[in-house]
Amino acid sequence: MMDRIMAMQTFVRIVDTNSFTRAAQSLGIPRATATTLVQSLEAMLGIQLLVRTTRRLNLTAEGAAYYERCVQILADIDDIEASLRHPDDRPRGRLRVEMPAVVANAIIFPALDDFHARHEHILLAFGVSNRQVDLVGEAIDCCILTGALPGSGLAARRLGALERVTCASPLYLARYGTPLQFEELTDHVAVNCMRAQTGRAVDFDFQVNDDTVNVPLGGFVQVSDEHAYLECGVRGFGLIQPPRALAQPYLDSGRLREVLPHYRPAPMPVSVAYLRHRRVPLHVLAFVNWLAELFETARHVSHELPDVSRILRGMEANEPAGV
Template sequence: MDQLTAMRAFLRVVETGNFVRASESLRIPRATLTNLIQNLEAHLQTKLFNRTTRRVIVTTDGALYYERAAKIVAELEELDSSLLHLQANPTGRMRVEMSGAFSDWIVIPALCEFYKSYPDIRIDLGVGDRTVDYLLENVDCALRAGTPGDPSLIARRVCEIKMITCAAKPYIDRFGMPSHPEDLRTDHNCVSYFSPQSGQLFPFSFQRGKETLEIEARSHFSVNDARSYVTAALAGHGIAQLPRFMANEEIRKGALVPLLEDWEPETLPLFIVYPPNRHLSNKVRVFVDWLVKLLAELDQS
């Protein structure tokens, strides 16, 4: 039995959900695919699937085997790619993590351009600000705002995200515009942002020349997701400090109004991070290079 061929066949059945689609994808007869799976089950002395007339259901042993086999096949693909010097045409599957703000505003809208150059790379994009176990979850890289809290991670600083203080026009019509950052302590409502990991509220930061201020703004509402933060500001819940790339279009439309423009909020460093002791494969390298270029072109005016 060619175990590697059988493993690839097993993975495709799991990923497509049935034998017909898997055989079509692999371009082999269904009978050949069935024999490969049966031989693999005999070799492993366990059932990998429970079959009915309509469905193929992965067994508990099959699910465990899939998790390990997928990693082994992916590592073999990376090894073949590196030894064959396929930098110009990297292939394989990669896992990337980032917040919804970066995925929705920056990365997903531009991915079609990436796939024009690298059509054989499969990206599994995990979206959110949760704490990730990079090694256990087999994450290849992540895009994270703020200095990484885990010193074991390899971090590459790629840019500074500019921020802007703003509020919805209906809020301004009702409460007026602040004249100084200190007004946010007592005279205005603000939308606060808290860390998804620690729950700590982030203060509003301001800089004018050499003068810097951190304001514990008055707030009756806080969120821990950047997309929800924008939604809260647009809904008129209060003043917010948003990344410029997220606020620019709403400002151009007049939905958001810039405030305290002579006071610059502190920029937010953006890092690409990798798990320690992880070989940086060709597919990850080209994706990171593309991402760095994309961020350099980000509209933060």
């Protein structure tokens, strides 16, 4: 006899991942079992749920309607089971979060004691990287993103934008001089920050007369890690534009000096993304709400939303790195 709930879970996971293989892997079942469950579901219902082609899966009209109901039913089952296991209704469980190192080290980790004091029953499992993640396929609850918002398959909440600063080491400035206007940058070199997904260097950018101006700069060092980027700047290999939250200790100590302070770089938008559910799991909601509160008071975070929207358009065209 078919396990109808398991069949519904499998069907929903196949739709979310657009793959029988990825769905089966994330559920810990053989691919053949996933195929059999969906076929049994279609036979029981007397309708076709999915149209399979060599490249992708497409929902039929009936399949789309059934998918929406399955998502609601499975969420209700999760809620019922959670309320019976934990009648106090406190958020609990393992929360898997992926985030870039700049956000983790400058903002999240220094405040974790506060989160744990509020939600002692939530076990946090952090992945720290700048890679693109598959929330469904990797069973990740939420991810923190820099740059453009994710596609329509995810729910997202804007947290703010990390202020950035143009700076260089005293050694570099002694060798190349200190630029006073951004037009003088043609005589300078940069540590090029690379986007891991494309291998492209990200242009320097400056806010000039309420607009964002992109300036490509050459250099002899290319990195894709924010800490390596900062270290190369400290060692005098070129100008850099790191998040101010990372650079501030070096600015305070004199190992870096701010240049072109009247032409500040565009801030880096930060968002948290998670799967769309009719009811967001309590432990995910607790973390997302805590993040929003944390970013409201974090140092070197901007909340000027009109500027952020304009910046995002430029970032999407330029494919920025997450550093």
